[in-house]
Amino acid sequence: EDKVVQSPLSLVVHEGDTVTLNCSYEVTNFRSLLWYKQEKKAPTFLFMLTSSGIEKKSGRLSSILDKKELFSILNITATQTGDSAIYLCAVVNSNSGYALNFGKGTSLLVTP
């Protein structure tokens, strides 16, 4: 059975801090790993990673995948209160219909 483990489960930081969220996985036929941000509503897509060592960036957010060690990290620099959310990591098994297999998420709270 495919597994996705995120850590930490929750995190409280001050505005301006840098945070690193972790996602480790076990999947039989890995195709891709995706990060989503979930506020009070729909999860919104952040990144999709398929290759090791290639960093994806979007503003203050970046992510990288290590397919040898089976993990990914999501970095957020200069955090803002608007970054407060649950960050979800999901993997795709190429044997499935590309359904997302999610971890439990990391709940991030950024305080002023």
Place this chain on the structure above:
Amino acid sequence: EAGVAQSPRYKIIEKRQSVAFWCNPISGHATLYWYQQILGQGPKLLIQFQNNGVVDDSQLPKDRFSAERLKGVDSTLKIQPAKLEDSAVYLCASSLGGLAGTFQETQYFGPGTRLLVL
């Protein structure tokens, strides 16, 4: 571009009652997913459609849950009868991938329906 639409946004029912949720995916998206998200957990796939065919319903509790996507566009998810443990957010997502058996990973989610079973 309009996003994934879901209704209702909230629903409160008593156990053993029935409930139905509706989803309208992004126009042109052939693949539609229903996920259940229990508080403190990540979303879990219930059922996946491509056009009007079922791709995966292995985690759908078929004794009480049913879903359909008759014309390959809108979809409904029904629970009958509901149990207390069905209290969750039900998320609908869609993605491209029109050719049979081809899929795309990037899924776009609707706002969800928050169900409370008393």
